[in-house]
Amino acid sequence: MDGRSEAEAAPGIELAPLAxxxxxxxxxxxxxAAEIRAGRLRPGDRLPTEQALMRQAGVSRTVVREAVAALRAEGLVLTRxxxxxxxxxPAARGQVRIDPGEMRSLNDVLQVIELRIAIETEAAxxxxxxxxxxxxxxIIQAAAxxxxxxxxxxxAVTQDLEFHRAIFAATGNSFFPRFLEFLGPMLIPRQTVRPYLEEPSARTAYLARVREEHARIAAAIQAGQAAAARSAMRRHLTSSRDRYARLAGRLALSQPG
Structure with missing residues (x-):
């Protein structure tokens, strides 16, 4: 801190509307993130309020909250x-994480999901x-x-992230939640995938399926059925992997010769 009140918002931040x-x-x-890394938003500065970000960027409250959650997962901001x-x-930020800038293709997303399958199946x-x-x-509240x-x-990116955080916390092993910090915002990759690759109806159907998969995972954990919980989590993440594989195939077909 440099002596300013920690509730003092940084002056001069004005974002153009997103298109x-x-x-x-x-x-x-x-x-x-660019404002933070360039030093225009400095350690201890408060981000603009939700209302200010909604007005400046021309986005909904949901977009603002999901963005702040992603920045928190990346270790760039703290929320109170x-x-x-x-x-x-910066000294308090994790030094090892997957930078969203590294995720240049859907194949990168698929590789992260493979990593998640290996870790989260056992976590469940x-x-x-x-x-x-x-x-x-x-876990139950996160699913609801x-x-x-x-x-x-x-x-529902923020809520999806909290569901997985809750499961990692339930392991009683503090290294599992720290693994989430490694993944950062890539834990829920749909926030970074271009929306025009998929019809809205397909996206809606996918979220409905995720809801059912979450319910099966939560039920198995509640019942203390470890094998069923592992199986349900593996099916959940495999379904996600298959979805992004289809999107990758669709994108490949759309590319010129």
Whole structure:
């Protein structure tokens, strides 16, 4: 800190409206991250309020919240309940993570999902074996929040991330949540994939399927059935991998000769 009040918002930050067809969440993350890395938003500065970001960037509250969640996962900001989001001290940021800038293709996304299958399948099994009532309640609440977001027509990225965080926390092994920091915002890749690659109806059907898959995972963990939890998580992530493989194939076909 440099002596300024930590609730003091940095002056002079004014973002131009975002224009479709860009992925609005990913683009807002990119712009805010650029402000932070360029030093125009310094450690301890408060990000503009939700209302200010909505007005400046011309996006919805959901886009703003998902962008802030992605920045938090990347270690660039810290959030304080009822106060706002603040730029994190670089010395406190994780040194090892997957940078969204590294994800240049859907094949990169597929490789990250393969990594997740290996780790999260076991995490689900351990969560079923070790969860206590508080951990189980967090998983159930996260699944319900995802359902509400989908019903509201949202992309539910933040709620999806919290569901997986809750499962990792339920393992009782502190290294599992730290693995999420390694993945950063790439844990939920749909926020970075160009939306025009998929029809809205297909995206809606996919989220409905994710809702069902979350329910099966949560039920197995609640019942303490480790094998079923591992199987349900593997099916969930395999379904996601197959979806992005289809999108990659569609993109390849659309490329000129």
């Amino acid at each position: 479709p067809p860009a992925n609005l969440t990913a683009e807002l993350v990119r712009r805010l 309940q009822g106060v706002g989001a603040f730029v994190a001290d 099994g351990l969560a079923a074996e070790r969860r206590d009532m508080a951990a189980l309640e967090r 929040a995802f359902d509400r977001a989908v019903d509201a027509g949202e992309s």
